[in-house]
Amino acid sequence: MIPYLMCFALFLTGLYGVITRRNLVKIAISLSVMEFSTFLFLALTGYVEGGVAPIVDPADPVKVYVDPLPQALVLTAIVIGLATTAMIMAVIIRIYRKYGTFDIREIKNLRG
Amino acid sequence: MNPLIPLFVIIPLTGAFLIMILSRFIRNFGRYFASLVLLLLVIISFYFLFSTGEKVTVYKAGGWEPVNGVPVGIYMVLDGFTTLVLCIINLIGFLSVFYSISYMSKYTSENYFYSLFCLMTAGMNGVVISGDLFNIFVFLEISAISSYALVAFGVEKNELEATFKYQVLGGIASFIILFGIGFIYWKAKTLNIADIRVVFSSGYDKSYYLLVQILLLTGFGLKAAIIPFHAWLPDAHSSAPSPISAMLSGVLIKAVGIYVIIRLFFNMFAISQGMSVLITSLGALSMVIGVFLAIGQWDIKRLLAYHSISQMGYVVLSVGIGMMMISKGIRNEVAALAITGGIFHLINHAAFKGLLFLNAGAIEYATGTRDLHEMGGLGKHMPATAATSFTASMAISGIPPFNGFFSKLIIIIAAIMAKYYLLAALAVIVSIITLASFLKFQRYAFFNKTDDGNDRKIKEVPFPMLFSMIVLSIICLLLSMLALPGVRETILTPATDILMDPSKYPSQITGI
Numbered sequence: 001m002i003p004y005l006m007c008f009a010l011f012l013t014g015l016y017g018v019i020t021r022r023n024l025v026k027i028a029i030s031l032s033v034m035e036f037s038t039f040l041f042l043a044l045t046g047y048v049e050g051g052v053a054p055i056v057d058p059a060d061p062v063k064v065y066v067d068p069l070p071q072a073l074v075l076t077a078i079v080i081g082l083a084t085t086a087m088i089m090a091v092i093i094r095i096y097r098k099y100g101t102f103d104i105r106e107i108k109n110l111r112g
Numbered sequence: 113m114n115p116l117i118p119l120f121v122i123i124p125l126t127g128a129f130l131i132m133i134l135s136r137f138i139r140n141f142g143r144y145f146a147s148l149v150l151l152l153l154v155i156i157s158f159y160f161l162f163s164t165g166e167k168v169t170v171y172k173a174g175g176w177e178p179v180n181g182v183p184v185g186i187y188m189v190l191d192g193f194t195t196l197v198l199c200i201i202n203l204i205g206f207l208s209v210f211y212s213i214s215y216m217s218k219y220t221s222e223n224y225f226y227s228l229f230c231l232m233t234a235g236m237n238g239v240v241i242s243g244d245l246f247n248i249f250v251f252l253e254i255s256a257i258s259s260y261a262l263v264a265f266g267v268e269k270n271e272l273e274a275t276f277k278y279q280v281l282g283g284i285a286s287f288i289i290l291f292g293i294g295f296i297y298w299k300a301k302t303l304n305i306a307d308i309r310v311v312f313s314s315g316y317d318k319s320y321y322l323l324v325q326i327l328l329l330t331g332f333g334l335k336a337a338i339i340p341f342h343a344w345l346p347d348a349h350s351s352a353p354s355p356i357s358a359m360l361s362g363v364l365i366k367a368v369g370i371y372v373i374i375r376l377f378f379n380m381f382a383i384s385q386g387m388s389v390l391i392t393s394l395g396a397l398s399m400v401i402g403v404f405l406a407i408g409q410w411d412i413k414r415l416l417a418y419h420s421i422s423q424m425g426y427v428v429l430s431v432g433i434g435m436m437m438i439s440k441g442i443r444n445e446v447a448a449l450a451i452t453g454g455i456f457h458l459i460n461h462a463a464f465k466g467l468l469f470l471n472a473g474a475i476e477y478a479t480g481t482r483d484l485h486e487m488g489g490l491g492k493h494m495p496a497t498a499a500t501s502f503t504a505s506m507a508i509s510g511i512p513p514f515n516g517f518f519s520k521l522i523i524i525i526a527a528i529m530a531k532y533y534l535l536a537a538l539a540v541i542v543s544i545i546t547l548a549s550f551l552k553f554q555r556y557a558f559f560n561k562t563d564d565g566n567d568r569k570i571k572e573v574p575f576p577m578l579f580s581m582i583v584l585s586i587i588c589l590l591l592s593m594l595a596l597p598g599v600r601e602t603i604l605t606p607a608t609d610i611l612m613d614p615s616k617y618p619s620q621i622t623g624i
Contacts, residue, residue, distance in 0.1 A: 011287070011291070015284070018280060018284065024276070027280060031280065031283045031284070034283075034284065034287045035283070035287055038287045038290045038291050038294065041291065041294050042290065042293075042294040042297075045294055045297055045298040067301075069297075070294075070297065073246055073297075076246075076250060077249075077290060080250065080253045080257075083253075083257050084253070084256075084257060084279070084283060084286075087257055087260055087261065087279065088260075088276070088279050088280075088283070091260075091264060091272060091275055091276055091279065092276070094264070094267055094272050095272045095273070095276060098267075098268070098269050098272060099269065107273050107276075108273075109269050109270050109273055110270055110273055110274060110277075110347045110350075110351070
């Protein structure tokens with residue numbers, strides 16, 4: 001149970017960072033923390049007590065394997081996460097060029 | 113098994129790829145090829161609209177047949193509701209991309225625009241047709257990433273700020289959705305929507321079930337900008353280039369937000385009283401607060417963006433009333449009426465909100481401003497824009513011959529028949545405030561005289577923009593035909609049936 005709770009704590013840490021940080025890059029890092037806590041959780045859901053890597057061995061049919069599907073899902077999700085992180089970093093660099101600051105309090109053209 | 117189904121994803125993905133490669137060698141390749149791609153998709157989706165009917169068609173990627181009645185592999189599902197949403201995605205997409213031919217010519221690197229546009233369409237089509245949760249997530253991210261890039265396409269201060277907000281909130285939404293998917297997989301050991309329904313029908317842990325429902329409702333609610341989660345919408349939708357605003361407001365929040373919420377809460381989860389009360393109250397909240405936020409706006413596109421929140425409130429409200437009736441187990445014909453009204457309003461909103469954003473783009477193109485204070489008397493210089501935007505304004509405020517009237521009427525009648533008189537009254541009041549706000553838009557933009565007389569050289573917009581606007585305004589009129597008996601049975605009823613009957617969707621998919 002403890003690993004799952006730690007995943008959740010990591011998720012909340014990321015969320016706290018997104019809400020309280022004022023630096024754009026730190027917000028992006030906090031988003032990544034949230035992202036990876038989710039991936040960790042997904043990978044944990046496939047864990048089987050005493051299981052081994054899911055490579056089927058015909059010589060030993062009673063072997064217990066961990067669930068391979070979440071691993072495939074996490075790999076897909078990591079690739080997607082890479083794209084989002086690259087995208088948000090590109091936007092942050094553009095914002096820095098336009099506004100000359102990373103401080104989110106200075107960036108407030110849109111309101112109402 | 114219909115081999116045409118994956119074309120909805122394959123065609124726009126190939127289009128996006130080819131545009132990036134070939135536009136280096138052929139001038140203006142992107143704009144015409146993207147229009148062609150979207151036109152092809154429109155034709156296929158209308159073919160499916162008229163041929164699907166009550167059937168549920170499944171495409172199994174790679175030909176993986178179910179093992180012992182448990183589906184394995186990737187399923188793509190096409191039913192009455194899916195085909196309707198596919199039609200509006202591709203139709204609005206085609207008209208927007210045709211409109212962009214002249215609108216986007218003032219921007220640099222147009223080809224990136226068309227490539228991203230195709231990618232976004234691929235993502236939305238994928239969300240709508242995919243039959244399992246994880247593919248919904250993947251396609252949702254494809255459409256989300258391309259829409260982040262498209263919102264920032266102008267790369268000025270406002271666009272960048274809006275896209276940053278949109279990305280942070282969209283990112284949080286994605287992780288919450290992924291968390292929910294992880295929770296479902298943990299207990300159910302399957303990701304197929306129909307199979308999850310079957311697994312949970314044999315009993316489940318109440319609090320766990322509630323947690324998953326709340327996670328998924330929050331995630332997709334953020335994507336759909338229902339009221340407590342709406343902060344990104346007015347910024348993102350008003351800063352994007354106008355054809356993209358039309359796509360985001362007209363289609364994206366429906367395809368990746370409302371559609372998925374409806375699909376999951378009717379076809380995957382068992383409908384419970386608590387969730388239906390929650391969804392109804394979220395709908396009522398967005399309907400009321402959205403319109404009050406809209407009425408004070410002077411920027412046209414912000415005004416329209418806030419109205420999107422309010423109109424989506426109508427859809428969520430009426431779907432919620434339907435859920436409430438089903439959960440009580442009484443008066444199923446009222447539930448069917450409410451759900452029909454919700455779906456009908458969803459389609460109508462795509463048509464008239466798409467049109468309104470295209471009008472706003474035309475005004476911006478001709479005058480260079482989006483502030484209502486600086487306009488006036490445009491009706492004389494831009495007669496076609498004035499006429500089409502009048503159509504759309506009347507449609508969104510629910511004036512009789514237009515489509516918005518019929519869907520709002522169905523929603524209000526359903527609310528009265530379900531004995532929720534307060535909700536019915538709220539729907540009427542919000543509709544009146546919407547009318548007031550659009551009369552303000554009409555008056556300040558098209559009728560009011562400006563001081564500087566006619567010396568400003570304002571011309572009507574070029575043909576591709578006019579064509580899209582006129583076609584959409586005709587569609588606004590034609591869609592009211594869907595309320596007629598005879599037409600309704602062939603188009604709206606299959607969509608309602610698949611949602612109403614709890615056993616039909618899973619049995620059709622797992623039983624094949």
